[in-house]
Amino acid sequence: xxxxxxxxxxxxxxxxxxxxxxxxxxxxxxxxxxxxxxxxxxxxxxxxxxxxxxxxxxxxxxxxxxxxxxxxxxxxxxxxxxxxxxxxxxxxxxxxxxxxxxxxxxxxxxxxxxxxxxxxxxxxxxxxxxxxxxxxxxxxxxxxxxxxxxxxxxxxxxxxxxxxxxxxxxxxxxxxxxxxxxxxxxxxxxxxxxxxxxxxxxxxxxxxxxxxxxxxxxxxxxxxxxxxxxxxxxxxxxxxxxxxxxxxxxxxxxxxxx
Numbered sequence: 067x068x069x070x071x072x073x074x075x076x077x078x079x080x081x082x083x084x085x086x087x088x089x090x091x092x093x094x095x096x097x098x099x100x101x102x103x104x105x106x107x108x109x110x111x112x113x114x115x116x117x118x119x120x121x122x123x124x125x126x127x128x129x130x131x132x133x134x135x136x137x138x139x140x141x142x143x144x145x146x147x148x149x150x151x152x153x154x155x156x157x158x159x160x161x162x163x164x165x166x167x168x169x170x171x172x173x174x175x176x177x178x179x180x181x182x183x184x185x186x187x188x189x190x191x192x193x194x195x196x197x198x199x200x201x202x203x204x205x206x207x208x209x210x211x212x213x214x215x216x217x218x219x220x221x222x223x224x225x226x227x228x229x230x231x232x233x234x235x236x237x238x239x240x241x242x243x244x245x246x247x248x249x250x251x252x253x254x255x256x257x258x259x260x261x262x263x264x265x266x267x268x269x270x271x272x273x274x275x276x277x278x279x280x281x282x283x284x285x286x287x288x289x290x291x292x293x294x295x296x297x298x299x300x301x302x303x304x305x306x307x308x309x310x311x312x313x314x315x316x317x318x319x320x321x322x323x324x
Contacts, residue, residue: 080115081122092132092146103141171202171232189295198225203269212270214300221293239285239294248287256282270301277302
């Protein structure tokens with residue numbers, strides 16, 4: 067823990083202090099598994115804090131898996147130790163893949179397709195599903211060096227975005243959100259290794275069979291419908307995906323990022 071110039075540890079927010087106190091009581095057995103905690107108002111009076119502080123402290127204990135909160139039942143202690151976990155905190159879909167800001171997409175071709183068996187397996191849809199596919203290469207400016215080949219699949223009703231792909235900085239899902247009544251609810255990401263085929267080797271400036279990092283991102287809207295899938299192929303050494311994990315407070319040996 068970092069300390070100030072006087073050698074003192076920085077003051078923790080009050081809800082963190084309260085959460086640490088409650089964790090200590092749970093681990094010490096003073097609050098037992100199966101026991102129902104007092105209500106928020108009563109806890110606030112007992113510890114001399116506001117109801118908001120109590121609510122935030124209980125939220126953190128719930129995230130650690132130490133309590134459950136159910137309407138009509140109350141807050142119940144469910145474990146004396148939190149389970150270990152690794153968490154990557156991402157505050158927006160854009161943080162899933164961060165390309166250099168000076169890079170841009172170049173559209174090679176576009177048009178409607180019907181997913182065959184192989185494409186359906188890659189996109190996670192059923193065979194015969196109609197998509198509008200935009201084939202692109204992402205290049206660095208001003209050198210023009212290719213970072214990756216990306217096939218972007220969007221629902222046919224969103225095909226109009228092709229006219230601005232590469233001309234504006236926003237990502238494809240952001241363009242769709244701006245133009246249509248759509249909002250990203252979830253993003254599923256798959257990463258796997260592959261070999262670059264002869265049809266892409268030339269535009270990417272590598273030899274056929276060069277190892278590649280492949281990334282598939284599926285964007286699901288509020289109605290649980292996948293409205294965009296991007297499939298990117300990066301020649302080995304041209305893109306790195308990394309995350310940093312930190313040991314979280316009171317997490318029983320677990321880790322968090324952020």
